[in-house]
Amino acid sequence: MSRFVRIFNTSVGCKAVMALTGFALVLFVIQHCIANLQIYKGQDAMNTYAATLKSLGPLLWVARGGLLAVFALHIYCGIRLNRLNMAARKDRYQFNAFVQEDPLAQARVRAATFMFLTGVLVLLFVVYHLAHFTFGWIKADAFQLKDSEGRHDVYSMFILGFQNPLISITYILMMLVLAAHLLHGFSSAFQSLGWNHAAFNKLVRYGCPAVVMVIILLNIMMPFTILFLGFPSLPSAGG
Numbered sequence: 267m268s269r270f271v272r273i274f275n276t277s278v279g280c281k282a283v284m285a286l287t288g289f290a291l292v293l294f295v296i297q298h299c300i301a302n303l304q305i306y307k308g309q310d311a312m313n314t315y316a317a318t319l320k321s322l323g324p325l326l327w328v329a330r331g332g333l334l335a336v337f338a339l340h341i342y343c344g345i346r347l348n349r350l351n352m353a354a355r356k357d358r359y360q361f362n363a364f365v366q367e368d369p370l371a372q373a374r375v376r377a378a379t380f381m382f383l384t385g386v387l388v389l390l391f392v393v394y395h396l397a398h399f400t401f402g403w404i405k406a407d408a409f410q411l412k413d414s415e416g417r418h419d420v421y422s423m424f425i426l427g428f429q430n431p432l433i434s435i436t437y438i439l440m441m442l443v444l445a446a447h448l449l450h451g452f453s454s455a456f457q458s459l460g461w462n463h464a465a466f467n468k469l470v471r472y473g474c475p476a477v478v479m480v481i482i483l484l485n486i487m488m489p490f491t492i493l494f495l496g497f498p499s500l501p502s503a504g505g
Contacts (some may be wrong), residue, residue, distance in 0.1 A: 285455035
């Protein structure tokens with residue numbers, strides 16, 4: 267049996283792999299959020315960014331393939347850990363004295379008990395999100411839009427998508443689910459890798475939730491402002 271396979275036969279090894287893939291996915295979520303914020307810079311800025319990515323050609327698909335592999339490995343580890351945990355114990359988590367006195371710790375423990383469920387919901391949302399914005403299977407007419415320079419009009423597609431109340435509200439709710447998943451997963455990844463030290467434990471304890479909330483609020487801001495405030499708006503000439 268190879269060393270790589272033996273890793274997945276232990277909860278410690280599986281947690282370590284899940285932590286590393288989790289870090290990679292958090293970095294992607296941050297990058298994805300920053301990219302989407304181009305919507306507030308206008309049609310040309312966002313469509314230029316999208317066209318630049320598309321011009322990478324095979325490199326873009328290599329990056330997507332790598333991200334998909336990381337995501338798949340993270341999912342596998344999550345399923346594996348869930349099975350190992352269910353086999354190891356039948357009792358649910360109980361709050362200890364420290365947790366009962368710490369609201370932040372309470373939130374993390376509650377999030378931990380629902381990690382598998384929130385992970386499944388995030389997976390379903392990712393599939394839906396790809397079908398909508400990457401493959402154009404949802405609102406296909408908007409996916410075919412071109413701007414005045416003949417580029418794929420990601421700006422207008424983005425706005426038209428979030429002008430739909432069902433899409434926006436679903437997106438906002440799923441961002442709250444993602445927040446619950448990251449609230450526990452991001453900070454616990456440091457512990458899974460043994461990165462515990464008095465010098466930065468406090469930073470991890472408060473810094474990770476702060477980073478998560480900033481990401482989630484920025485992601486929620488986009489559908490919220492488009493649906494409820496009408497900003498930003500579609501180009502007056504229709505793109």
